[in-house]
Amino acid sequence: MSTTKFGEYGGQYVPEVLMPAIEELTDAYERYVLENEDGFMDEFRERLADFGGRPTPLQRADQLSERYDADVYLKREDLLHGGAHKLNNALGQVLLAKYMGKERIVAETGAGQHGTATAMAAAHLDMPCEIYMGRRDINRQRPNVFRMRLNGAEVVPVTVGRGTLKEAINETMREWATSVEDTHYVIGSIVGPHPFPRMVRDFQAVIGEEAREQIQDKAGRLPDSVVACAGGGSNTMGAFHEFVPDAEDGDTTLFAVEAGGEGLFVDEDEGVAPHSASLSSGDEGVLHGARTKLLQDADGQIVESHSVSSGLDYAGVGPELSYLVDEGHVTPVSVDDDAALEGFHRLSQVEGIIPALESAHAVAFLEQQLGPDGVPAGTAERDLGDVIVLNLSGRGDKDLESAIEETEKRDIDAAPDMGVFHE
Amino acid sequence: MSDIEKAIAGDEPSLVPYVTAGDPEPEATAEYVEALAAGGADVIELGMPFSEPIADGPTIQNAIQRALAAGTTPERFFEIVETLDVDVPLVCMTYYNLLYQYGDRKEGSDYERLRPFVRRAAEAGISGLIIPDLPVDESDPLREACDEFGVDLIFVVAPTTTDERLEAMRERVSGFVYVQARLGTTGAQADVSDATHESLARLAEWSVPKAVGFGVSEREHAEEIVATGADGVVAGSVFVDIVAEGDADEGTVAERLEAKAAELKAGALDGADERSGKVTDGAR
Ligand SMILES: Cc1ncc(COP(=O)(O)O)c(C=O)c1O
Numbered sequence: 001m002s003t004t005k006f007g008e009y010g011g012q013y014v015p016e017v018l019m020p021a022i023e024e025l026t027d028a029y030e031r032y033v034l035e036n037e038d039g040f041m042d043e044f045r046e047r048l049a050d051f052g053g054r055p056t057p058l059q060r061a062d063q064l065s066e067r068y069d070a071d072v073y074l075k076r077e078d079l080l081h082g083g084a085h086k087l088n089n090a091l092g093q094v095l096l097a098k099y100m101g102k103e104r105i106v107a108e109t110g111a112g113q114h115g116t117a118t119a120m121a122a123a124h125l126d127m128p129c130e131i132y133m134g135r136r137d138i139n140r141q142r143p144n145v146f147r148m149r150l151n152g153a154e155v156v157p158v159t160v161g162r163g164t165l166k167e168a169i170n171e172t173m174r175e176w177a178t179s180v181e182d183t184h185y186v187i188g189s190i191v192g193p194h195p196f197p198r199m200v201r202d203f204q205a206v207i208g209e210e211a212r213e214q215i216q217d218k219a220g221r222l223p224d225s226v227v228a229c230a231g232g233g234s235n236t237m238g239a240f241h242e243f244v245p246d247a248e249d250g251d252t253t254l255f256a257v258e259a260g261g262e263g264l265f266v267d268e269d270e271g272v273a274p275h276s277a278s279l280s281s282g283d284e285g286v287l288h289g290a291r292t293k294l295l296q297d298a299d300g301q302i303v304e305s306h307s308v309s310s311g312l313d314y315a316g317v318g319p320e321l322s323y324l325v326d327e328g329h330v331t332p333v334s335v336d337d338d339a340a341l342e343g344f345h346r347l348s349q350v351e352g353i354i355p356a357l358e359s360a361h362a363v364a365f366l367e368q369q370l371g372p373d374g375v376p377a378g379t380a381e382r383d384l385g386d387v388i389v390l391n392l393s394g395r396g397d398k399d400l401e402s403a404i405e406e407t408e409k410r411d412i413d414a415a416p417d418m419g420v421f422h423e
Numbered sequence: 424m425s426d427i428e429k430a431i432a433g434d435e436p437s438l439v440p441y442v443t444a445g446d447p448e449p450e451a452t453a454e455y456v457e458a459l460a461a462g463g464a465d466v467i468e469l470g471m472p473f474s475e476p477i478a479d480g481p482t483i484q485n486a487i488q489r490a491l492a493a494g495t496t497p498e499r500f501f502e503i504v505e506t507l508d509v510d511v512p513l514v515c516m517t518y519y520n521l522l523y524q525y526g527d528r529k530e531g532s533d534y535e536r537l538r539p540f541v542r543r544a545a546e547a548g549i550s551g552l553i554i555p556d557l558p559v560d561e562s563d564p565l566r567e568a569c570d571e572f573g574v575d576l577i578f579v580v581a582p583t584t585t586d587e588r589l590e591a592m593r594e595r596v597s598g599f600v601y602v603q604a605r606l607g608t609t610g611a612q613a614d615v616s617d618a619t620h621e622s623l624a625r626l627a628e629w630s631v632p633k634a635v636g637f638g639v640s641e642r643e644h645a646e647e648i649v650a651t652g653a654d655g656v657v658a659g660s661v662f663v664d665i666v667a668e669g670d671a672d673e674g675t676v677a678e679r680l681e682a683k684a685a686e687l688k689a690g691a692l693d694g695a696d697e698r699s700g701k702v703t704d705g706a707r
Contacts, residue, residue: 013519013556015478017581017606019588160484166475173477178607180583271474271491283529286520286556287475299496300524301474 004194005291007326009319012193014289018173021180022193028100029195033092033202040099044092044203051124052081052091054206058214058389063350068370070384071219074353075211075239075391084356084394085207085235086117090186092203094121097184104179105129107186108172110137110165110231111311111358112144113394114188119153130154132172135163137310144398162304165231165314169288189232190318193289197318204238211389212242222251224385228393229361230256230279230332231311233318235393240330247329253383256321257365259307260334268297276305278317279325279332292319308337308406309357309399339364341406344396345414356394357403366390426512427551427575427598430465432632436649436691437465439599439634440684441516441659443486444469444503445495446666451676452503455666458677460509462684465655466599467509468553471500471517478518478555480607482660486667497521497540501547512550514577514598519557522565533564541568551575551598559591566595579603580626582618593629600626601657602635604648623652642690649694656691 004011012022032040048054056076064072077085094105105122107129109115115131122129131148135157138145148155161167169187176185190197190204208226215223226243228236236256246252261275273295275281282293287302295303295315307313324330335343340357343364348354355363369376369384376383396403407415424432431437440459444452452469459467472490476483495503497517504513526539544552552574557565559578569576575598580589582605592600604619619635626633635648636657645656665679673679 011561012558013561014558015555015581016558016579016584016588017478017603019558019581020583020585023585160481160488161474170475170477174480174607177478180606283524285523286518288477289556294520296520296524298524299498300520301491302520303474 006320006323008284009290009292009322010194010197011291012289013286013291014173014193015177017177018180021176024100026195028096029199032096032099033199038099040096044095047091047095048088048206052087053079055210056080058211058218060218061351064366067350068366070370071387072366073215073218073223073389075207075389077207077235078353078355078359078392078395082117082120083397084113084117085204085238086114086188086394087120088206088238089188089200089203089234090114090117090121093184093186094118094125094127097127097186098125100184102184103182105186106132106172106175106179106183107188108132108165108168109188110134110168110313111309111398112137112141112148113311113356113398115153115155116144116147116151118186119148119151122153123151130156132156132158132168132175134165134168135159137164137168140310140402141398142401164304164310166302166305173288189234190237190320191232191288191290191292191316197290197320200234201237201241201320204234205241207235207238207391208240208242211239215387215389219387221387222246223387223389224383225253225255226389226391227255227257227362227365227384228391229312229358230258230317230321231276231314231358232316233321235391237318237320239389239391244324244329253385254330255365256330256332257362258332258334259309259312259340259361260336261306261308262337264334266295266297266303271297271301272304272306273315274306275334276307276312276314277332277334278315279321280334282317287316290319292316293322308340308402309361311356311358312361333365335361335364335368338410339368341403341410342412342414343367344403345407345412348396349414353392354396355392356396357399359393360396362390425550425575425598427466427514428632430512431599431634431655433465436653436695437634437655438463438645438684438688438691439466439468439636439655439657440464440662441468441470441657442662442666443472443483443490444500445472445490445493446486446663447489448493449495449499449503453506453508454677455680456507456509458681459662459684460511462681463688464511464684466512466514468514468516468657468659469504471497471515471521473518473521476518480660482663482667486663497525501543504547504549507548513548514551514553515544515549516553516555519554522554534567537565538568538571541565541572541574545572545574549574551577553577553579553601555579559588559595562595577601580622582606582622589625596631599632599634599655600629602626602633602653604635604637604639607637619648620651639687642686645687645690646694646697649691650697652698656687658687
C-alpha cells in the first residue's frame with residue numbers, strides 16, 4: 001500500500017463513515033493511476049489532449065524578460081480548456097470515478113474554477129454532478145457559477161461561516177458521507193485525506209513534465225527557478241513535481257507564492273487571518289482529513305482566511321508542500337492583495353495575457369524581486385536566477401467583475417483609466 | 424469495568440444524550456446537563472466546539488457556532504465541566520486538532536502533544552472521549568494517553584466499516600462502542616434504519632456495551648433500537664434543537680430537555696421489555 005503521509009504530514013483524518021470510500025479510492029488510485037490498469041492513464045492522457053488541449057505552450061514572455069533582464073517563460077495553463085489547470089485534475093478524477101463504477105460526482109469549489117472544470121469533465125463523461133460553493137464566493141465569481149450551470153451541474157450555495165472554500169469543503173464532506181456508496185468526491189486541490197494529495201498531484205504533474213522538456217528545448221537548460229501561486233497547492237505541485245529532484249540537487253529553486261492578503265498576522269479575537277499564507281505562517285494541525293500547515297488560533301480553531309483571489313482563500317495547504325517546505329526544497333513567499341492586483345494589470349498590459357488573480361500573485365512576485373522598484377528578499381541561493389518558469393495557472397476572465405471592483409478601491413499604475421466612460 | 428461501561432451495560436437500557444457545551448452560552452450548560460440527568464440520562468456527551476465539525480450535521484454545527492461565538496474555548500469547556508453537579512459519567516466529543524493543540528508545547532511526538540489535553544480532561548471530570556475525525560489506525564498515541572489517565576476512548580462504527588477496521592477497533596475501544604445507525608452526519612431523522620440491525624449483529628461478541636445513535640428523536644426510535652439488541656441509545660440533535668428554540672410556552676429549555684430525556688428513556692425501557700419478551704418466546 002502507498003504510504004498515506006509525507007513525513008509527518010498527510011494521513012486520513014476523516015469520520016469512520018468515509019473510510020471505506022477512501023480505502024476503495026486508494027485501491028483504485030494504485031491500480032488505475034499508478035499501474036495504468038485497463039489503460040486508464042492512456043485514456044486520461046488522450047482525453048487531456050483532445051478535450052483539454054494539451055500540451056499547453058511554454059511561451060517566452062518577451063516584454064517581461066526585457067523588464068527583468070532575465071528569460072521569463074510562462075507555462076500557459078490558462079490556455080487549457082476551461083481556462084485553468086484545474087481541468088487536469090477534474091478530468092482525471094471524473095474518469096477515475098467512471099472506472100470505479102460510481103454514478104454521481106460531488107465537488108466543492110472556491111474560485112469556481114475547480115467547479116467549472118468538474119462540471120465540464122462531468123458533462124464530457126456524462127456523469128451527474130453537484131457542486132458546493134460558499135455564498136460569498138458565489139457573489140465574487142458569478143461568471144463561473146453561470147458556466148457550471150451551463151454545463152449542467154447543480155450549484156449548491158453554502159451559507160455557514162464566511163461562505164468560502166473551507167465551508168464548502170466541510171459541506172461536501174458531509175454530503176459525501178451520506179452518499180459514499182455511489183458517489184465520488186472530486187476534491188479540488190492537493191488537500192484532503194490520502195490518496196487525494198498524491199492523486200491530484202499525479203494528475204497535475206503533467207504541467208511540470210511538459211515544462212521541463214519544453215524549457216530544455218527552448219533555453220537549452222533547466223530553469224533556475226519555477227514560480228507558482230499556492231492556494232491548496234495543486235498548480236504549484238503540478239509545476240514542481242518533476243523539478244523536485246533538480247531542487248534537491250540545487251539546480252532549481254521552487255517558489256510557492258501565497259496570498260499575503262492585507263498582511264501576515266492573525267486576529268485572534270476576531271478569529272480571522274487577513275491572508276491565506278499557511279505555508280509561510282501556519283502551524284501544524286489537522287484539517288479536512290490531513291495533517292498540514294494551517295491558519296489557526298492558539299486553541300486550534302481554524303481561522304477564516306482572506307485573499308483578493310477566491311482561489312487562494314483557504315486556511316490550509318497541501319501536506320506535500322508543507323513537507324517540502326520543511327525539507328528546504330520549496331521556498332514559500334507571499335505577496336499582498338495590492339501587489340497581486342498590480343500584477344494582474346501589468347501582465348495584461350505588457351504581454352496581452354489577462355491572468356487569473358491567483359496567478360497574478362506569481363506575476364507580482366517577479367516584480368517584487370526583479371522590478372525597477374523591487375526589493376529582492378532572496379539570498380544568493382534563493383535567487384530567481386536567469387531562466388525563470390512561471391506557471392500561469394489560469395486566465396482572468398472569471399475575475400473581471402471582482403477586478404473592476406478591487407481596482408476601483410486602489411491606485412494602480414498599470415490600471416486603465418475608465419473615468420472617460422463614466423457618464 | 425469503567426464507570427461508562429457500568430453505566431451503559433447496567434440492568435436497564437441506557438440513554439446517552441448529547442448537548443454542545445457553551446450553547447448558547449457557557450453559563451447555560453450546567454442547568455441543561457442537570458436536566459438531562461434528571462430525565463434519566465446514564466451517560467452524557469458534551470460537545471467541545473471546533474470550528475470545522477465535518478462529522479456533524481447542520482443542527483449541531485449551528486450549536487457549535489453559537490458556542491464558539493459565546494467564547495467556549497477548550498479551557499472554558501473544562502471549567503464548565505468542573506462546575507457540573509451530576510453523578511453520571513461525562514464524555515467529551517470533539518475533533519482531533521483541539522487535542523493536538525492543547526497545552527503550550529507545539530512540538531514533540533503525538534503522544535506528548537495529546538497528553539496535556541487528556542490529563543486536563545481527566546482532572547476536570549471527563550470519563551471518555553469521542554473523536555470522530557481520528558481514525559482507529561491513527562489512534563495509538565491517544566489510546567496511550569487515555570490509558571495513562573484512565574479515560575475511555577470510544578470509537579464510532581459506521582454501516583460501511585470493514586471487518587478489518589472493526590477488528591482494529593475491537594482491540595482499542597473502551598467504555599462503549601458507538602454504532603452509527605445510518606450513513607451521513609448527525610441529525611434528527613424520521614426512522615431507525617435497517618443498518619442498525621446488521622451493525623449490532625456484527626458486534627454481538629464484543630465485550631464493551633453498544634449504544635446506537637445518529638437520528639434518534641422519538642420514543643419509538645429508542646424502543647426499536649433497544650429491542651434490536653443495543654445496550655443504549657445516543658441522541659443529540661433532538662436535544663440541541665430544544666436548546667436552539669430557547670424557552671417556549673411549553674416550558675423552559677431545561678424542562679423540555681428533561682421531558683425529552685424521560686421520553687427516550689421510557690422508549691428504551693419498552694424496547695428492553697419487548698426484547699425479554701422475545702427471549703422468552705424463544706425468538707433468540
Ligand atoms: C487559476 C487558479 N490558480 C490557482 C488556484 C489555486 O489552487 P491551487 O493552489 O490548488 O492550484 C485556483 C483555484 O481555484 C485557480 O482557479
